[in-house]
Amino acid sequence: MSANIDSKKFDPSTLLWYKNPAKVWEEALPVGNGRLGAMVFGETGEERIQINEDTYWTGGPYSTVVKGGYKVLPEIQKSIFDGNPIKAHKLFGRYLMGYPVEQQKYQSLADLHLFFDNNKDITNYKRWLNLETGITSVEYTMDGVTYRREVFSSAPYQVIVVRLTASKPGSISFTTELRGKRNGSMSNYATDYFRMDGVGKDGLTLKGKSADYMGIEGKIRYEARLKAVAEGGTMKVDDIDLIIENADAVTLYIAAATNFVNYKDVSADPHMRVEQYLKRIKGKTYKEIREETIKDYKSLFDRVSLTLSETKDSYLPTDERIKEIQFSPDPQLASLSYNFGRYLLISSSRPGTQPANLQGIWNNDMNPSWDSKYTTNINTEMNYWPVETGNLSECAEPFISLVKDLTDQGQQVAREHYGCRGWVFHQNTDIWRVAAPMDGPTWGTFTVGGAWLTTQLWEHYLFSMDKEYLKRIYPIMKGSVQFFMDFLVEHPNGKWLITNPSTSPENPPKGPGYRYFFDEVTAMYYFTTICAGSSIDMQILTDLFGYYVEASRILGMDKDFAEKVASARKRLVPPQVGKDGLLQEWTEDWEQLEKRHRHISNLYGLYPGNVLSVKKTPEFVKACKAVLNQRGDGGPGFSRAWKMALWARLYDGNRANKIFKGYIKDQCYPQLFAKCYTPLQVDGSLGVTAAITEMLIQSHEGVIDLLPALPDEWSNGEFNGVCARGAFEINIKWEQGRVQSAEVLSKGGNTCVINPHVEVRVSCNGKRIPTKKMSDGSIKFNTKKGNTYLLKRK
Numbered sequence: 001m002s003a004n005i006d007s008k009k010f011d012p013s014t015l016l017w018y019k020n021p022a023k024v025w026e027e028a029l030p031v032g033n034g035r036l037g038a039m040v041f042g043e044t045g046e047e048r049i050q051i052n053e054d055t056y057w058t059g060g061p062y063s064t065v066v067k068g069g070y071k072v073l074p075e076i077q078k079s080i081f082d083g084n085p086i087k088a089h090k091l092f093g094r095y096l097m098g099y100p101v102e103q104q105k106y107q108s109l110a111d112l113h114l115f116f117d118n119n120k121d122i123t124n125y126k127r128w129l130n131l132e133t134g135i136t137s138v139e140y141t142m143d144g145v146t147y148r149r150e151v152f153s154s155a156p157y158q159v160i161v162v163r164l165t166a167s168k169p170g171s172i173s174f175t176t177e178l179r180g181k182r183n184g185s186m187s188n189y190a191t192d193y194f195r196m197d198g199v200g201k202d203g204l205t206l207k208g209k210s211a212d213y214m215g216i217e218g219k220i221r222y223e224a225r226l227k228a229v230a231e232g233g234t235m236k237v238d239d240i241d242l243i244i245e246n247a248d249a250v251t252l253y254i255a256a257a258t259n260f261v262n263y264k265d266v267s268a269d270p271h272m273r274v275e276q277y278l279k280r281i282k283g284k285t286y287k288e289i290r291e292e293t294i295k296d297y298k299s300l301f302d303r304v305s306l307t308l309s310e311t312k313d314s315y316l317p318t319d320e321r322i323k324e325i326q327f328s329p330d331p332q333l334a335s336l337s338y339n340f341g342r343y344l345l346i347s348s349s350r351p352g353t354q355p356a357n358l359q360g361i362w363n364n365d366m367n368p369s370w371d372s373k374y375t376t377n378i379n380t381e382m383n384y385w386p387v388e389t390g391n392l393s394e395c396a397e398p399f400i401s402l403v404k405d406l407t408d409q410g411q412q413v414a415r416e417h418y419g420c421r422g423w424v425f426h427q428n429t430d431i432w433r434v435a436a437p438m439d440g441p442t443w444g445t446f447t448v449g450g451a452w453l454t455t456q457l458w459e460h461y462l463f464s465m466d467k468e469y470l471k472r473i474y475p476i477m478k479g480s481v482q483f484f485m486d487f488l489v490e491h492p493n494g495k496w497l498i499t500n501p502s503t504s505p506e507n508p509p510k511g512p513g514y515r516y517f518f519d520e521v522t523a524m525y526y527f528t529t530i531c532a533g534s535s536i537d538m539q540i541l542t543d544l545f546g547y548y549v550e551a552s553r554i555l556g557m558d559k560d561f562a563e564k565v566a567s568a569r570k571r572l573v574p575p576q577v578g579k580d581g582l583l584q585e586w587t588e589d590w591e592q593l594e595k596r597h598r599h600i601s602n603l604y605g606l607y608p609g610n611v612l613s614v615k616k617t618p619e620f621v622k623a624c625k626a627v628l629n630q631r632g633d634g635g636p637g638f639s640r641a642w643k644m645a646l647w648a649r650l651y652d653g654n655r656a657n658k659i660f661k662g663y664i665k666d667q668c669y670p671q672l673f674a675k676c677y678t679p680l681q682v683d684g685s686l687g688v689t690a691a692i693t694e695m696l697i698q699s700h701e702g703v704i705d706l707l708p709a710l711p712d713e714w715s716n717g718e719f720n721g722v723c724a725r726g727a728f729e730i731n732i733k734w735e736q737g738r739v740q741s742a743e744v745l746s747k748g749g750n751t752c753v754i755n756p757h758v759e760v761r762v763s764c765n766g767k768r769i770p771t772k773k774m775s776d777g778s779i780k781f782n783t784k785k786g787n788t789y790l791l792k793r794k
Helices: 002-006 069-081 085-095 270-281 286-301 318-324 331-348 379-383 393-418 449-464 467-487 535-555 559-570 618-631 637-649 653-666 683-696
Strands: 015-018 029-032 036-040 046-053 110-115 123-130 135-142 145-154 159-166 172-180 193-199 203-209 221-231 234-238 241-247 249-258 305-308 517-519 524-526 704-706 717-724 728-735 738-746 752-755 760-764 779-781 788-793
Touching: 002 123, 015 318, 015 331, 029 123, 029 135, 029 331, 036 145, 036 159, 046 159, 046 221, 046 249, 069 085, 069 393, 085 517, 110 249, 145 286, 159 172, 159 270, 159 286, 172 193, 172 203, 172 221, 172 249, 193 234, 221 234, 221 241, 221 270, 241 249, 249 270, 286 331, 305 331, 318 331, 318 653, 331 653, 331 683, 379 393, 379 449, 379 637, 379 683, 393 449, 393 467, 449 467, 449 535, 467 535, 467 559, 535 559, 618 637, 637 653, 637 683, 653 683, 683 717, 704 728, 704 738, 738 752, 760 779
Parallel strands: 029 145, 704 752
Antiparallel strands: 015 123, 029 036, 036 046, 046 110, 110 172, 123 135, 135 145, 145 159, 159 249, 172 241, 193 203, 203 221, 221 249, 234 241, 305 717, 517 524, 717 728, 728 738, 738 788, 752 779, 760 788
């Protein structure tokens, strides 16, 4: 690959490369197999490979349910209706907040250090991440010898692999240590510990336990093991050091495991698990393991490809491309960002693993920002926005399992905190699947967190049309709906049904009774967001109730209950335009205390929801644009990704592309990880992948709309393997902004309605297919499962 970089014979949509090692963790290159992740710095003197295992968290199984809170709920609701939000906030904090108020933290497992003696006169240095293979590499020359390292995380073998080679035999000498990590900030009371030992003549081991936190005992036990295979030279273990001298090549295998079974069970044996992983690689060559790992990875990654136009800047190092795109077009950088998002999802979310958290599976800190948890007032949902369109349906399994798990404590919270049936979940959870409000009432009154997650379970059905799957998730959908059928109360005007208490995530309203005050829950001088009937609540419930009614019809279940739900849906507060011309964020026509808030919650219904649209509700388009213009194009990474998708739904590809360039410049690390201002997060990276899809194909309104928001700079391209609702897989080719051809693979045999925005002929296996022209310009034709239909421009 190094020679290909020099000769510009590589695909700039799938290769990230750099001329220097990572200076800080946020610049390192990620690898992952869904469970084991690593960040690779690419240093030449002292290499550091930081390692994560996705079940290593603080604490152990626990509950945050507080009994009897429902008794105070009527007083909270009355206080809100009476215009006394601070009283309602205080009552919610005292009686409805979960306890502990905070949740547990995702942890860093270990650091693998490789110490090389000679580190002078380095030339021809390069490091790269090849998205076509999932392998990151570093190569450099020293004293006439070219050294190379490859690192990948193998899903088939469940190990991280480090391979060291050199152009001259006998040139590889280094010492390695597998170091544990401890919570230094909690050293006065933390109870985590680790022990480092050598194993025989070719290995190292690290064993430890998690920290107690918030009064919850640390019950995770873990083991990490390194096994070295040297070709030539000598190898020995000296205490915690493994020393290799004068080898021709060396392969390091790192296995790791914990005792975590599920959110209620920590009875596994991490040592036995590690032994089993190492047993898998016994007798296998590096070449065999590498080939099988690449084959597994490519079975997912190769399903989709996006190719946009290349320019002179496309072959520059990625950090230089990020700078140059501000001055000259580089459409393939958008392709690279799209592919990087899919890479992150494949690497951090596989069947049987934990779902991708705020940082995916990559975390360097024992006290990470926002605990590297699952934040569900936008971030966790955004992580999975591209999973269906990106043809990675299997990668949604951990997310689906998360939602199912949450119904356990979610049912208890519904009963004890609200006196309702069904289940409810709020704005955060951790590996232990707690469901009660947390952080404080300013954030914790987001009762529709579980409802939002549930709408994405329905999306999984729309893309697969799998009725057996729908039967499995139907109880989850029904349970969420049951809660809100009990929880909704009548607005004082007697017409509407609303949620109370409610919140528009993290955004304080500027209305009667709202002011800054000293909060006894957080011990901060801050504001409250507690309200009744926020717009996002109403929009999410409009979607949820509608999806449930449709699921009931498809499955032929609960007809009477579904009719009641449909009636309640009609009474939800409709979208409203305020006196300032903006789509209202609350039921009342209030302004906001923070002018350019990072969340755009009142536009949930435009994206990712299906309540507002140019076609369906044109009367609200101006108000939606007013909100976006008022918020501006800036903000943290996740906010910019969301704004890209929103402008795509408004068919403004150039505005979306402008925001993309700003995101790349200001809220993106050199390897395309998103920032949340400064902390590294994956939500923005994955949100950008989803937004780019929305610019090129949309299918949320029953029509597969091709190139709905194509930027002028992306006038030529191909998008192959992308998925659409109705169980279709699409290939598109366009030139000068117009579709030239498209292929539609029917996975479910459903009727296809598609709008290529040009006149086309439709054929299948050389035979012309009759089509019906629809009023919006789209065409409709019948399909058979497994057949591919060619649309050719006339």
